Amino acid sequence: MGLLGVYFRRTVGILRTEVLVLPSRVAVLVFIVALMALPIFTQDYYFLRVLILTSIFAIFAASWDLLSGFTGQMNFGHALFFGVAAYVTALLNLKLGLPPYFSIPLGAVGGVLTGLVVGIPCLRLKGSYLALTTLAFPIILTGIVFAIPEVTGGELGLAGLSRLTGSRVMDYYLTSGLMLILGFTMWKITDSKTGIILHAIREDELAVRTAGVNTTRYKLLAFCMSGFFAGVAGGLYAHFMRLAGPSGLEVGLSFQVIIWAVFGGMVTIYGPIAGVFILYPLMEILRVVLDQFPSLPEIRMFIFAALVLLTLLFMPEGLIPWVRDKIETECPRCKVRNVFSRHRCRICDAALD
């Protein structure tokens, strides 16, 4: 009992001194608790389905940010990792009968290998070249998928995968839990020593090489890590939808992930996750609302594009960094973040302006 009490008091202490002092950390805590507690209040089939897909795409968008935001290797063909992993997962499940907890990790390994295959030719390319070249890979693969329908199922894709878990609520906990764990892992990676090197490569690759770092290895590592996380998302998607098709390789999906990530705020990991959690359910709500007015033409995507465009005009850095800078200020002396309402820094007592 005494030990439990110690742990309890320590947790409360951390909560009080580290979490509750900053609105952004409170927001993350509220988000996690709300996500975990949600099935207690509603188990609506459709509602949970939307949130499951949101979680899957949140992993996907964050993996894009890891590669394109942090490492600066602008990837226009991120759907490649997603699609390849979905196909690998589907083939393993359908042909070899592997259950989801084997086929999804193996599909993610497929994503890692894809990252290597794409990463090696792209090592010598920079900036816009890289962006436009990576766009090509999923399109090439789509052509191949259509050309060999015996293996890939052609236009219809591979259907009839086994279910993720038995029930919808379990599916929900699996995907949202994985999203939180993987999101946290990615955030820790960007905060680690490796993450600092990746960040430095984005700022000035030549300088990093001059400092004696093998940038080639780190860039490939970034491609592989991003491929892994995107691959997990692809595998989850394939098992949840019970379908892996060419739509997972579309240019539209690659563009979509860029829009989610940049809308939420690049180079943050939590930005893209928030971007997906705002935009994807919003689109579903719009679908339901617009279904009430059948006389209107199909204006859902138009509203989506207009919304993204207007947000960018006012917050070119993305939504989440903009909000964060409004509610928090950085201490000029010790660089610790503070609530905007404080006049003196909570750590070093320097005056905030």
Next chain:
Amino acid sequence: MILDIIIDGLIKGSVYALLAIGFSLVLGVARIINIAHTALYMTAAYLIYVGTKMMGLPAPVAMVASIVLTVILGLLIYNFFIRPIQEHEAAVLIATIAVAMMIQEVFLMIFGGHYLGVNPLIDGYATILGVKVTYQHLLALGLALVVLLATRLFLQKTRLGLAIRSTAQDREVANLMGMNVTRVAMGTMAVSVGMAAVTGAIVVPLVTVEPTMWMHPLIMMLAIVVLGGLGSIEGSFVGAFILGFAESMVVFLVPMGSFLKDSVALSIMILVLLIRPEGLFGVSFEEER
């Protein structure tokens, strides 16, 4: 068969060349990857459809009107959506994607997803070496070559052309030499959108007009620009014909060719990049070491 490939390759190549040159002008001068470029090409095609089929205007009038309107639209987009966020590279990128999606959705709303067509300017066909070639194809080819030549002359001989080329080479020095870089960028945007609109006007009788017709040219155009070397006009020109011919050869010669045409064209691009990372006629930008 061979002549089919040659004619088809020439037309595809010149259409892609027009699109790619317009795109690489803006990329070179303003450093904007304008995804909406081919969406504006689609706009011109739709406006011609509206002009000829719905308002009954004579075809040449509709063509000129559509080109002018598209250029105005392009300048408005540049002024209101791209210029305010020009310093944020990623934001500009998705702004142009969003603009392209908006244009697509507007046409989907107004016209639905139907496949529409525009009558050819002239009917009939010529027989060259035993192969039927419609006059419309020959006209498109001729017009495309004329526009390409005119662009070349414009860039080499006029003052604005000189300004565009020098700004593309080095933005800061051009600014120091007293050029108004913003205005040059605006002019470049007008020229670029104009070229996209002209392309739309030229090919509209040969293609089906539908709201997703911008996707395929966009992908080919991006591949061409990378293949030829970013910001290089000659590169875009040569790359366009390489990929144009590759595409029509695959379509005519390979079984399942229409599925594989993109794959083959883009594989060529990647192979070239493996050997020459800066593209065929690559120009290395000073500040992007």
